[in-house]
Amino acid sequence: GYRSRAAYKLKQLDEDAGLIGDGDTVVDLGAAPGGWLQVAKELAGEGGTVVGVDLQRIKPIDGVDTIRGDMTDAETREKIVARVGGGETDAEGDGGVDVVISDMAPNMTGEYSLDHARSVYLARTAFETSLDLLAPGGDFVAKVFEGPDTNDLRANIDREFEYVRTIHPKASRDSSSELYMVAKGRLTAPVREGD
Numbered sequence: 001g002y003r004s005r006a007a008y009k010l011k012q013l014d015e016d017a018g019l020i021g022d023g024d025t026v027v028d029l030g031a032a033p034g035g036w037l038q039v040a041k042e043l044a045g046e047g048g049t050v051v052g053v054d055l056q057r058i059k060p061i062d063g064v065d066t067i068r069g070d071m072t073d074a075e076t077r078e079k080i081v082a083r084v085g086g087g088e089t090d091a092e093g094d095g096g097v098d099v100v101i102s103d104m105a106p107n108m109t110g111e112y113s114l115d116h117a118r119s120v121y122l123a124r125t126a127f128e129t130s131l132d133l134l135a136p137g138g139d140f141v142a143k144v145f146e147g148p149d150t151n152d153l154r155a156n157i158d159r160e161f162e163y164v165r166t167i168h169p170k171a172s173r174d175s176s177s178e179l180y181m182v183a184k185g186r187l188t189a190p191v192r193e194g195d
């Protein structure tokens with residue numbers, strides 16, 4: 001069994017959008033307790049690399065690497081780059097991260113506009129991290145609670161990828177306002193200092 005019902009959301013997103021392939025390098029942000037990590041490892045297979053990051057400790061999963069840290073700290077983002085490399089691609093077209101997925105969510109206060117704003121901030125943090133990590137052609141997924149700032153976020157993401165869709169997985173509770181931004185095909189490698 002999976003550690004979270006969230007696992008079924010990632011399965012659906014992957015079925016809809018074709019995200020994780022055999023041998024892929026996947027970075028999962030907000031990964032505790034680890035349901036998405038279990039699904040990502042199944043899809044990426046033995047030859048894949050899966051790294052999960054969370055504020056909370058993640059109980060070990062075979063073949064999965066974890067980092068404990070706050071994604072809003074630059075230091076945590078640097079640790080990820082040190083672990084998996086940035087978006088640079090070698091002559092064979094290998095290297096860089098294939099997929100960045102984020103299920104990060106704020107602690108809910110019940111105050112709609114505050115929860116929405118915090119969720120957009122976490123999704124933006126994930127988006128910026130994806131730009132540091134993804135190889136050209138790489139894909140990005142982030143959870144966001146729907147609200148007035150969702151469209152701006154979507155437009156920003158759209159500029160960096162071939163296209164972006166918003167998906168409300170059936171495994172999400174019907175009443176929930178959570179959406180996933182699913183962006184396919186990172187357009188260019190990041191411009192890095194010293195290049």
Ligand code: SAM
Nearest residue numbers: 004006030032033034035036055071103104105
């Ligand atoms: N996808 C996970 C699974 O399948 O088990 C469930 C993720 S849960 C919905 C959201 C997670 O985001 C929580 O574990 C929380 O600690 C994490 N989170 C929230 N803010 C974060 C931050 N600033 N940095 C890292 N993780 C964060």
